[in-house]
Amino acid sequence: MKNLSLFKIFILLFISNFFESLLAPFFIILNIIVPVTFLFFSFIAYNSRTNFNAITSFVLGIYVDLISDSFFGLNAILFSLSSFVINSYSNTFKLFSYLQICIFFGITSTFYIGFLNLFINVQNFSYPVLFVSFIFNTFLCLILSMSKFYIPNLSINKRI
Numbered sequence: 001m002k003n004l005s006l007f008k009i010f011i012l013l014f015i016s017n018f019f020e021s022l023l024a025p026f027f028i029i030l031n032i033i034v035p036v037t038f039l040f041f042s043f044i045a046y047n048s049r050t051n052f053n054a055i056t057s058f059v060l061g062i063y064v065d066l067i068s069d070s071f072f073g074l075n076a077i078l079f080s081l082s083s084f085v086i087n088s089y090s091n092t093f094k095l096f097s098y099l100q101i102c103i104f105f106g107i108t109s110t111f112y113i114g115f116l117n118l119f120i121n122v123q124n125f126s127y128p129v130l131f132v133s134f135i136f137n138t139f140l141c142l143i144l145s146m147s148k149f150y151i152p153n154l155s156i157n158k159r160i
Helices: 006-028 036-047 052-068 074-086 097-122 127-150
Strands: none
Touching: 006 036, 006 052, 036 052, 036 074, 036 097, 052 074, 074 097, 074 127, 097 127
């Protein structure tokens, strides 16, 4: 995931938005909101060798606004802010443990959910949903980060 072209990022964001739209009805019953597209964008911005500039993250956010049928510019602003924070602290993240990084991404996903709820449905804004989503998203990030240590590679080594 270190060297992805912009076209591949567009395709992967489309796929993650599709999975988010499939998973949202099941998680909303449990009062959990999982922003799969935002977490995937944050993962790409965190793992990229070159820092995302503001224009790239804004264009990716506009693209997500178009495919997710949300307010035009809302994801663009939030993606730009998150890429700014990730790029600002990219050297500091090297000093953190996986637990601290997962808590950071859980907090950013909670802010993302909170801002979306403030703009989209003010009447249904709920702090318990934010709290449960924070805990679930943090554990989801932990599980995904630990999976690379505990699940062996599935590649087959050819021995001659």
